[in-house]
Amino acid sequence: MASSNERARDGWSFPEIGEPFLVVRGERRDLFAVAGTHVHGSTTPTAVYSTTTLTRRALMRSRFPVHAMAFPPRLPLLAVGTGQYDGGYFFECELLLLHLKTGTVTSLIEHDFGRQVLGLEGLDEQSLRVFMAPPDDWQDEAAHTDGHIAVVHRTDWTAVPAASLNSQDLAGPRTSAPRADTPEAVQRAAAAIRSILGSRPGARLEGL
Numbered sequence: 001m002a003s004s005n006e007r008a009r010d011g012w013s014f015p016e017i018g019e020p021f022l023v024v025r026g027e028r029r030d031l032f033a034v035a036g037t038h039v040h041g042s043t044t045p046t047a048v049y050s051t052t053t054l055t056r057r058a059l060m061r062s063r064f065p066v067h068a069m070a071f072p073p074r075l076p077l078l079a080v081g082t083g084q085y086d087g088g089y090f091f092e093c094e095l096l097l098l099h100l101k102t103g104t105v106t107s108l109i110e111h112d113f114g115r116q117v118l119g120l121e122g123l124d125e126q127s128l129r130v131f132m133a134p135p136d137d138w139q140d141e142a143a144h145t146d147g148h149i150a151v152v153h154r155t156d157w158t159a160v161p162a163a164s165l166n167s168q169d170l171a172g173p174r175t176s177a178p179r180a181d182t183p184e185a186v187q188r189a190a191a192a193i194r195s196i197l198g199s200r201p202g203a204r205l206e207g208l
Helices: 002-011 184-198
Strands: 022-025 031-036 044-050 057-061 067-072 076-085 091-099 105-107 117-122 127-132 146-153 174-176
Touching: 022 044, 022 067, 022 184, 031 067, 031 076, 031 184, 044 067, 057 076, 057 091, 067 174, 076 117, 091 117
Parallel strands: 067 117
Antiparallel strands: 022 031, 031 044, 044 057, 067 076, 076 091, 091 105, 117 127, 127 146, 146 174
8 A cells, every 4th residue: 555655756646535445437438536535533535536637526525434436327427325334233324426517416315224335336327236235234244244236227317306215226136245445445546546647657636
C-alpha cells in the first residue's frame, strides 16, 4: 500500500477522499469514481473524476461505508451501495444514485429496510443487479458470509423516486458473499488508480 508521500511523488492525491478504498472506471466513458475509507463516526466521501483531465465532476458523502459502485450504461448516473452491520442484529444500508449532471443524490431503498449493499452492476439502461447481505443475522451466522442477488428494473433510473425500492424489488437467490478485507481493498484501489493514470507523471487530481 502506497504511503501519502509515495502518492504525492506519483503525482496523485485525494484531498476530499483521503485513503481510497474502492475505484470503479466507467465503461465506454471518460469517468472513474473513487470512494474513501470509512472513518468511524463520520461520513464516507465518494468523488467522480474525468480520466482525461483528472478534474472532479461530482462529490457526495454517505452515512455508511461504501462497498460497491457502478456506472449504469449510457446514463448520467453513479450507483453507490453502502452499509454496515449494526453490531447487534441488522445490516443497515443505503443504495444511492448520484446524478452526474445535477449533483443530486437519491436514496432508493425504503426506510427501515436494512440490506447492506455488497455489489452493483449496471446490466443495461433499465436493469441494475444488486448484491445484498441478508436483512439480519437472527439465528443465521452465515448472514455474515452470504448474500442475495436481485435484478431491479426501472424504465427511467434518472427519475426513480426516493425510498421506492422495497423488499419485493430486492428479493433474490442466496449465494456466498465474502466481505472485502479493508487493507486488501485499499491496495486494489491504489493499483486501479495507477492503471487509470497510466504514464502521466506529474498528473494531479483537482478537487476542493
